[in-house]
Amino acid sequence: MRFDTVIIGGGLAGMVCGIRLAEAGQRCAIVSQGQSALHFSSGSFDLLSKLPDGEAVADPIAGMAALEKMAPEHPYALIGAEACESYARQAPLILQETGISVVGDCRKNHYRVTPMGKEKATWLTIDGYLTAEDSGQLPFKKVCILNVEGFLDFYPEFIAEEFRKQEVVCHFATINLPDLEHIRKNPSEMRSANIARVFDHEDNLAALAAKIHALAADHEAVILPAVIGINRSDAFEVLKSSVTIPLYLLPTLPPSIPGIKAQQALQRRFRSLGGEYFLGDTVLTAESEEGRVKEVFTVNHGDEPFRADHFVLATGSFFSKGLIATPDSIREPVFGADTLFNPSRADWYTLHFFDRQNYQAFGVKTDRRLRVLRGGSAVDNLYCAGAGLAGFHPIQDGCGAGVSLLSALYVADQILKEKRS
Ligand SMILES: Cc1cc2nc3c(=O)[nH]c(=O)nc-3n(C[C@H](O)[C@H](O)[C@H](O)COP(=O)(O)OP(=O)(O)OC[C@H]3O[C@@H](n4cnc5c(N)ncnc54)[C@H](O)[C@@H]3O)c2cc1C
The missing domain is CATH 3.50.50.60 (FAD/NAD(P)-binding domain)
Known part of the structure; x- marks a missing residue:
């Protein structure tokens, strides 16, 4: 090739x-x-x-x-x-x-919030995530942290502990749904990617929106683990447009849905x-001639070389x-x-x-x-x-x-x- x-x-x-x-x-x-x-x-x-x-x-x-x-x-x-x-x-x-x-802006770092609730300076953040322009400037004073029942890769208590240092009042809530019950039967299945697949379904997204709606009267914002929309790109937008309260995502432990x-x-x-x-293939060796790489060989393609004018090592x-x-x-x-x-x-x-x-x-x-x-x-x-x-x-x-x-x-x-x- x-x-x-x-x-x-x-x-x-x-x-x-x-x-x-x-x-x-x-x-x-x-x-x-x-x-x-x-x-x-x-x-x-x-x-x-x-x-x-x-x-x-x-x-x-x-x-x-x-x-x-x-x-x-x-x-x-x-x-x-x-x-x-x-x-x-x-x-x-x-x-x-x-x-x-x-x-984000390359001339000014903003702050993101880690899975442990700590602030960290960064450059660009994927839309929907909780950020603050400056340190100690969370955009709310009363927030509800909404978790999926039994989801252990997200830590509302740690997050709240950090937020309280900025005098933010934090409440907690959880959501449960029949489809979540199904994956909960095996605790090792209760991972971000599987949960996100549940919320890809219209009915489940609507149930989540209803839950958030019920929290709106008592809070300025709702925080969710980033488990929304793995196979559909509009899920978070749909959710946001179905509720009247600001919604923010926070990163979970891996696997990372936004990633x-x-x-x-x-x-x-x-x-x-x-x-x-060529996904799932590994480059094993390379042949060079006169100071230039001529071809590389992979596991899946065996003796058939990948030839090119230029090669980039991005491993x-x-x-x-x-x-x-x-x-x-x-x-x-x-x-x-x-x-x-x-x-x-x-x-x-x-x-x-x-x-x-x-x-x-x-x-x-x-x-x-x-x-x-x-x-x-x-x-x-x-x-x-x-x-x-x-x-x-x-x-x-x-x-x-x-x-x-x-x-x-x-x-x-x-x-x-x-x-x-
Ligand atoms: C766990 C982790 C989390 C991180 N999180 C962040 C973050 O949130 N924000 C941030 O700014 N930075 C983060 N970083 C830093 C990270 O290195 C960069 O953000 C960036 O994503 C790295 O991309 P990359 O393409 O250089 O390397 P990688 O992402 O490491 O990609 C290398 C790819 O090469 C493939 N590969 C390796 N050897 C071969 C071979 N012989 N043949 C074929 N394919 C091969 C690998 O399978 C892999 O897909 C994180 C790093 C790690 C390790």
């Missing part, structure tokens, strides 16, 4: 890179072995919430300029603050065109642009097996790319889970064009985008999705520029 570009990994980075290339008319394939980090998403996309010295970032674009000096190995520093701003402005438009409606929907929307968009998507970090930790090194399994890591394993992590862990910044080394380094030299037609890149702390610095989105767009531009020249 021959393509203009083959992308390995179909998470946020791979999909967005593929969409951009397909929009430009490239014949593009994405090979992806399985679930991505999107299936665990909070419903928000972080751009930059903290600098490496721990200073909070209010304006991510201004923060990137500081980052260029402070952390020259950070993907944003390689891309350059000016280009980052341009991609940060394009990314929400690409998500919107895909059908993922988001709110799954985002992943599906990205796949649909890529395919609608003519992209070929993620340890979580997605894009990086493998051995006792004394960090390996990138497909191309044997050079990786950045501390030689002494004792320096990889501390025993304090919430510390800044060195291993989180381990990853694939690239040049400034994000071309993968192998044996110290850049491979001409192999780029890296997303969580597998070296040099950043996605959680501590709140830049996970931002690095994936911006590096994906940057890599696509590198490929398109090269094609033109």
